[in-house]
Amino acid sequence: MKDGKGTQVSRRNFLKLSGMTAAGAAGVLGGGLSGILSGPREVFAKEELKVGILDPYSGPYADSGREQTNGALIAVDESNKKGGVLGRLVTTVQEDDATNPGTSVQKGKKLIDEVGVKYIVGGVSSATGLAVSALCQEKKVIYMSVGCHSDDITVGDKAHRHTFRPTCSNTMLARATASYIADKFGKKWYFITSDYSWGHTGRDAFKKVLAGKGGKVAGEDLTPLGTTDYSSFLLKVRNARPDVLVVSLYGNDLVSCVKQFNQFGMRKEMQIGGPLNGLEMARVIGKDSNVGYWGMPWDITVDTKGSKDFTGKYKGKYGKVPSWRAYLGYVGMQQLLAGIERAKSPEVKKVIPALEGAAFDGLKANKSYWREWDHQCIQDTYCGRAKSGAEVKHVDDLFEIVAMRKGDDVAHTRAENPVKLEAL
């Protein structure tokens, strides 16, 4: 019945033959079509300068990822209007890291191995930032870790020579925000922390400032990234009766927590704050629930001509006001291109020294600069107060800057950061 004779067997074999060919074809298919559909690489390579953009377009930090990329693209437009960098037009290849370090490494490898970029710009989740930083060091590619705030991107043994950090570190944010909160609201704090590097270093930075002021920790909890229900945690917080609830949360997590903070009536009982908050989240939180004191790398209300120009450009291109994510994307990309221009060469080995130590106009009151021993961008850091209800005059009027600290005053000192970046 199964093992027939003569013609049946050979027919089966023929079918199997085609089957096996399909198997082999699959191997080539997977690898080959990838290249064919990505388009010819060599044809205009000499005329273009390719930069990879790796940001989250899905997952809990998707909104911020989009904003960051949008900002970066403005910098690309500006550059190309002036004829590009070293006479070459800048093109970008964008990949989604899904707010997930595993994906970020896979996509990073794709950008480096397949597309052949020598520079990657982007990153929101510090988990992805750390992973991509390690990858870029190994592959000798420059990484502008645009929006990753965890201290360890530029501190200690996870910092790398090929990585630069355009945004503030958690410590900078904490020092700008925490001291303000401690002085104003009281020194008994409860911590809800996103359970990964950024959350941990954010909480630790706030704790340090608190300890320095003689405050105490009323309690703390870790929540996994992607948690939507904070009710059980908020009940614990309420019971502990702290002066301030410090939430080292971001994206959808921050939105859910702040909304539930309001729903549980805790606004009357205590203040809330944390290392980061921004327009994308405040819009979803809604103006009635918007509350707290937050670290911010930038805001539309920063009163400099540069900021106003940027806000105008962004509004012109995207029809809405930029968040500080967009600002960071802009600065990160802009400074990478400026570095290449200064180095007069696209070679990574030459661009890195051209960036180290360079000062530039970061659209803030004081100039920003790339500190050469840790690649941290030293810049003005802000504390913003969330506005709500009647004081919100228009749909984007969601934050007000209440404090500003200069970068040198709040960043890690040499003594605090034993980092030794690798040789080139």
Add this chain to the structure above:
Amino acid sequence: MIWSKKDILWIGAVAALFAVMPPLLPKIGSSIPVGTEIMIWGIFAMGFNVLLGGTGILSFGHAAFFGLAGYAMGLLILKDRLPLVLAIPAAVLGAFLAAVLIGALIIRKRGIYFAMLTIAFGQMFYFIASQWNSLTGGLDGLTGFKRTVFLGFDIKPEVNFFYFVFGFFLLTLLFVRALMNSSIGKTLVAIRENVHRAEFLGIDVKKYQHFAFVVSATFSGLAGALYVLLLNFAFPELLHWKTSGDAVLMSVIGGMRAFFGPLVGAGVFVFLRDIISTYTSHWALPLGAIFVVFVLFFQKGILGIFERGNGK
């Protein structure tokens, strides 16, 4: 001979195809690591399919072994603790032992309950990895290690690593083919076709099912260890039931009953994930839709389309 002439021919052909990939891939704009990845997923899926297609048991938890060996690999070569030549077998052994233990515990359950148990164990591993920050790096993943040298052979360059993985790939093809040709393999198929009849024939069904579970898990472990070496990075998603789902996807789409089926599935999967994702981030839609279509109409998968009436 445990391999027929045809087996050698086909395995040889596929091997030859992969062997010449490295110089070809960059010429058509792709890259060598993509080829390496297809082989690694191929090892995962083909090993997994010994359980699914070969023995008829669905597990949604094989990522637990994939990830366990992956993390073990990272931890063992971190700070140059162990040379690769010892670390790889050690990592795979870890997956093997875990499968022996877990398998013994859960194999007596059938069908849906078994599948749910595999999910439960997989998720437990996932949450342990996500939260044991000091050991695994938690949600940040494990960095600080990289592949270096295997018995003097430098596998840092992508092309060298490709051929390194190729060796394991070839071994997997040969082993799985030999297994399914052997009397053990035929017994597994008999169990798949009719468990009760196999029992009446005096076969110790549970023992064979456990065996299939352990073998498939061991290959999942091998794939996981190699994958972590490819990325120089280990992270919790490697353990998630969705990663297990990937192996299921590959086997079903490629063809559970065909030897090269899972490999075809791996190729399709990498193609859809890597290529389509450049154009749209919504690649999960065509992938999910294709999967649905195959589950409903082409239960024998892509290769099954070429083999009609050959089900049993």
Add this chain to the structure above:
Amino acid sequence: MDLSLLLSQLFNGIAMGMLYVLMAMGLTIIMGTMGVVNFSHGVLFAFGAYFAYLIAGKTGFFGALLLAPVVVGLIGMVLERALVARVYGKDPLYGLLLTFGLAMALEEVIRIGWGTAGLPFSAPEFLSSFIDMKIMFYPAYRLAVLGFILLLIAALWFFLERTTTGKIVRAGIQDSVMVGILGVNTKALFTGVFGLGTFLAGLAGVLSAPMSGIMPTMGDNVIMPSFIVIILGGVGSFWGSVTGGLMLGIIVSMCVQFVPAVAELSMYLVMALVLLVRPRGLFGEEGLFE
């Protein structure tokens, strides 16, 4: 240990559990009647929330509460006729695989239709406050949801126990073949059951939207707990779903209170223990899936 905190956590656990109960009810009648493990239940839960967002714009919260689940139920019935019905009678694993692929594709449809970011959604104004009873204190909306689901459970019970259609459904859960032999139109029964199950999932989605927000991955967070509940309570059992849901909610909130690190782990540990020791769960029927 503060008594009022303990009570609040217990109560919160019960409230969380109620949503699980709703999800589990839908899952269990589908699984019990047709033997299909509906992996797409989570994404249909999400669809409930997304449709609510769409509809609430025109009709407000209560309009959305009424209509969104109906839309989801209808979609469920279409999916059942077109796809799910084809795997009836086959190995239950086919149903699992089918709905797994469906879930994957449908979640992507959400992203395509509504974007990858979260959407804002608020509870009705009069429920946006919280209630402070000295012994315990809780947001009004969550209290309302708790009450609403209790009413719904009562209504479902009445339907299943006291109406003819309900009895047919129960009979179908017990033995769908027999029911067909007795002359019931099983095709219609199955479609109806699937519609009802998915209706409940959509309803859970609408209810949860103001609490946890709306995002494409919201289904992923509830699908596994829902399975754990029906395994705990027993597949096909009404009271099993209720008890299982409550137990799971309480276990999780107690863990968060006392041993937060194992809160998620504990769910799967419970699942594994039940499956190993008493697979049919608390109230399930023996041999349903063994």
